[in-house]
Amino acid sequence: MIVGDGGTIITISSGNVAETIVGATTYGLGSVAYGNGRYVATGQFSTVTTSTDGLNWSSIILPDTGGAYIYGVSYGDKFVAVGQYGQIWTSLDGLNWEERVSPATTSLYAVAYNNGQYVAVGGSVVLTSPDGITWTKQADVAGNFQSITYGNGRFVAASFGGGLIASSVDGVQWKLNESGVTNNLNDIVYGNNTFVVVGNNVNLRFENSSVIYKGNGHTGGAVPSDSNTFAIGASVQVLNKGSMVRAGYSFTGWNTAANGSGTNYSAGSAIAMDMDNVTLYAQWTPNPTYTITYNGNGNTGGTGPVDSEAYEAGTVIVLKEKGSLVKTGHTFAGWNTAINGNGTNYSAGASTTILADVTLYAKWTPNPTYTVTYSGNGSTGGSVPVDSERHEAGEAVIVKASSSLVRSGYTFAGWNTLANGSGTNYASGATLTMGAANVTLYAKWTPNPTYTVTYNGNRSTGGLMPVDSETYEVGEAVVVLGQGTLVKTGHTFAGWNTLANGSGTNYAAGATLNMGAANVTLYAKWTPNPTYTVTYNGNGSTGGTGPIDSEAYEAGTVIVLKDKGSLVKTGHTFAGWNTAINGNGTNYSAGASTTILADVTLYAKWTPNPTYTVTYNGNGSTGGSVPVDSEAYEAGETVNVLDKGTLVKTGHTFAGWNTLANGSGTN
Template identity: 50%
Template sequence: MMKLVWKRIRKYALAAVVALGAGCGLFLIGTGDAFADEVIWEPVGGAGFSAGEAYDPSLFVYNGTPYVAYVEGNVNTVTVKKYNGSSWETVGSPIMPASWATAGYTSVYVYNGTPYVAYRDGFNSSKVTVQLFNGSSWVPVGSAGFSANYSEFISLYVDNGTPYVSYKDYGNASKASVMKYNGSSWETVGSAGFSAGEVYGTSLKVDNGTPYVSYQDVANSSKATVMKYNGSSWETVGSAGFTPGRADFTPLYIDEGIPYVAYTDFSNGRKATVQKYNGSGWETVGSAGFSANSADYPSLFVDNGTPYIAFRDGANSLKATVMKYNGSGWETVGAPGFSAGATELVSLDVYDGIPYVLYKDAANGSKVTLMKLKFTVSYDGNGSTGGAVPTDGSGYDKNANATVLGNSGNLAKTGYTFAGWNTAADGNGTSYAPGDSVNVGATGVRLYAKWTVNNYAVTYDSNGATSGAAPAGGSYPYNSVITLPGAGSMVRTGYTFAGWNTAANGSGTNYAAGSTYTIGAAPATLYAKWTINQYTVTFNTDGGSPVSNQTINYGAAVAQPANPTKTGHTFAGWYTDAGLTTAYNFSTPIGAANFTLYAKWDVNSYTITYNGNGNESGSVPSNGSHSYNSSVTVPGNSGALAKTGYSFAGWNTSADGSGTNYAESASFTMGAANVTLYAKWTINSYTVTYDGNGATSGSAPSGGSHEYNTVVAVSGNAGGLAKTGYTFAGWNTEANGSGTVYDASDTFPIGAADVTLYAQWTINSYELTYDGNGETSGSAPSRGEYEFGSSVTVPGNAGDLAKTGHTFAGWNTAANGGGTDYAAGSTYTVGASDATLYAKWTVNQYTVSFDSGGGTPVSNQPIDYGSTATEPAAPTKTGYTFAGWYTDADLTAAYDFASPIGAADLTLYAK
């Protein structure tokens, strides 16, 4: 049988690789446990069998004998052990490279009973060494340390006696190399360092002389690559880096020429994925990422077409889990996470259909533990209703015999007797008695409790019959169904047969004659059930409220019902006759016949009361008493009832007028209750009128009619009422403003009279201002504010206003003097706007005299201030020529007649 075990890497060598993949999830895909409840995982030769902490454990099962190789961490030796059936024994002596050297990357293989082990040889520069056990000692195969340089990830395979090894070759740029032993020396298969770049985790398989190697391919984004040697060179199987993403731990197996690769799938949350090569490409076996959580250290074995994978299970506290592909999905083999604690460096082998799993066991001092799948005998109560099934805690090898246990847990099943065990729940399998031997086969055994049904008696009891006999009983199997008989000849006076009951007092389960009865797990007595005869008592209420008939057991008393009611009447008891002569006694037992009881009634009288309903004066009519259903005449307002703002409008049965109206002298039929008739009042309406009250323009708002006591919103000055010299100030109930003041939108309730609202006017005040009107000195009188129409005494020139060339002449309403003049002390009447009185100025005149200096005289000119003098005709003087007018006698300053005259007389001198 061809097989391959991918050898594990040392923890410290791949710490970085593991760390990069930590923390991803895992999901189990499949149908459940491969072997249901009939398998368990058991340690082979005890858990933690190495001397101390172990590194790089490797597993090979040869003809049912497990071999393991590992590095003893406390002494750095390579140790190979095998299980001899009862204990672990060391194969030869531990291989001791040197006290100072460190071994690693062990890979064990057994060929024709000869164990081989490959390892990194610290004594030989950490190169590869392969040794075989010759029956007495370990001897090197060829030269020790035969690789070119430092090595890692060593995988050993022996093909027809020829050892092959693959490894990471530090002598060739950390690429993959494969060497084989040719009988005298180690030779390179193809080229050394044949991979595209650096590799991690080489796994070697030789199929009919053709070596295959899988590895994590750094040159292809750390995806998985598989290569094979075609006789002359290494070629890629399918595509290089064929996995969808990074692939860690890439164990290889070849089954019937088909390569399989498992790996930790970083594109699927570091879960487990298995792919196989179909001749043209790599396809996924089942679903990608089929584990429940992260799957580290995967180890692969394909057993006759069935892939198995073991791994450290992130979904189960890093314990070991084994899964297999069942053709449609991945399922766990036994319980998931079956190891005692966390694991590292998991290695899987399958022999004769039985998986073995080797791992570094954190629960046992990080020593190595080998687990083997074993088979169990389990017991099923098969419908038991009490007790417990026995437990066989042992695991058995394939096809081993086990001793069948007895009913130690006192299993019980209602209505049955325990009769041993059977391999089928329906009892159609093989039966076993306690102490028999049973073969566990290749799947384990489940034994079902076997039960024999019991028989139980059924007896019939006449239960008080006054004549006749009960039917005969019988014995029947538990849970069988019988048909129950009728009364036969049984009779009970005053009763009717009504079937059977499981209790004499009828408190059990009822069964009708002819019905079916299921036999229970104990003898049973069925008692005749008798129904007492009943009679009907009918109640005639003579038009009153109905009273339900009573069905009364023979000899019992009638229950006195609640008194019926009848409109306008009082109930006066029950009588046995329609003529109401004999009262009925409810304590009398009923006779053997139906009968009727008759109600007796007395007619009622009721009072009519009159209510003024808010009247403020007058009196209501007198009350009266009247028999139910008699006719009553309604009086009028005989007591002169009155209510402010309302008019009397008759009577009503409700205070709010929502009842029935009755006018004076109307009649009504007296009902079955006292009646109060309330005065009905019709509310009056009153008019609201608005008065402009002296307005000089605009219009008052329209008034309106409003019901008494309703709230009216006061209108604003919507019609633009105006009064000269006044401002509109709302409304008042009096023209002189002495009443109630209302602003626009104020509200008031309508009283019991019409209302007039008068516009209210506030007299305006206006400002009177005095303006100096061009004065050149002095000040105008202070301004003042005065009510419209008031008289103001006009002041004089108290502020000594002055204007060059002018004389103050009083005041005028226009600056240009075109308005109304007001002398000092006169009266000014304030108008309906602000006003300004302007100082009135009279321009002064000055005399221009002409001194002709002995010439002909020139007439003087009176000139208004600021005007220009008229140049006169030139004077004459004998012997002289006139040379112009001058302002000074010295004739130095010629006069310009275009210049305005100043505020003084002027003399001009002829030159």
């Protein structure tokens, strides 16, 4: 039975069209299934058309579907229909339908059932269900699959695009098969042990497949061939390699991939055939080969011969020469199978049979060698350099430096082949061409120039200058001597200086002077001793001048104090000197001695002279006031006698003054 556009239904009997029925629906029909005594066709706008005899049909429109196109229908234990938007419906009788939850959101185009499993496809989406009610989304399969059938133990789906065909035993694991075309494939069906696919300008029929054998790099013999074809599921015995050979390789069986990454099959094993032809590629294992490796065995230069060939057991080869190999101090003497030379010897160009990997070690015969020994030749310190190498005749030897070798008062000046310096000279780093005998190189020493240190009293007034009788090399540390017995009146020794005027470099006694490349004279530095003065102060004198002492005295000097000079103070008598202006210091009489320890000011001490008064008495005056003389007068001082002032005495005239009241004194 075939269904199509416009609700057309065609029945076919014995390969001929029996009847064409139109009228049950005008909507296009896309799929038809039979089960439980009923034909069910589905199509456009959720149309379901059913018939019990295939002749008389009735149609319904499933409700609440959004007008979805029901693309495919199948029967297992129930009718299962799939369609647009990934929708799925089930029905036990084809008349009453229930929509099921679908994990798909894109259109499902076909559904098939067998062996307790429903499988629906749409594009690359694959859904499976054990009952048509609960569905599981499987991994996508590359393609645009719009039809599916079951036959010969597997589900087979055809793709609308690319000519792809996919097969699966369980609906979960899928395998893409070669169809041989790239046309769009519209539908697939199975019957009479044959899959038939129809599509755009193509009809495909699959019955049997073949096993093809590939030599995969063989170099001789014939590749085996199997002209039989095999049905799906057939067990095919894998052939042997026949007369096929590959130079340098042994046959190890077959593989479905040329590089051996596919499935291995041994000769006589069985292949379970599927829908594809099987190509088996011969697998080859390289025969064991062996190499010859040449080892320089301590060579110091050049490169050894290289044999890049791989030899099978039993191959006879000719051994190579040494190449450019060299070893300092040695001569090439052939090859040996042991690094220590205790194996089998082979000369270059000899023949040998290869039975395993072989390493041949160069044999070296030592050349005669000689030594270079270094002698300090009077050195007083350090170590002579050591040349632990042995040198061949004609070899260029780099002469060593003096290392830490020293000799007091001398500078290293290279090496000489004789201790007295009359042989051949060699500078450090020079090249010595080795002769056929051991060589001793003797250090050459040049006396270092030396310089003196001389001490100068620099106007000293007494004592002896220190003397340094040593001589010193440049850079030597010299300990500066003390002043010895040198003295300079009024001065203190303050060290040494490299210039007489003190503007050079100062050195204290005991300091270190780094010797330069010239003699050195150190001049004594003298610091003037501190001095002190004696100053005489009149301390209120009213006339005359005090004594002046213009001397400067060092501490500890004993001096004699001066007299008052012409100093006077009215009403006072000079009474000596005092260290304090108020007289509370230390008293000194003129001519006394004192020791100077600091600057001193001596203040004149004044003792007040005795004074007397002149008092005026009215002596019977009857009025006025007696004059008053408030002055005090020293003895001998001239006093001007005052006038009577306002004194009066009735009946009397003032007649002067008398030292006595009765006038008998002095007038």
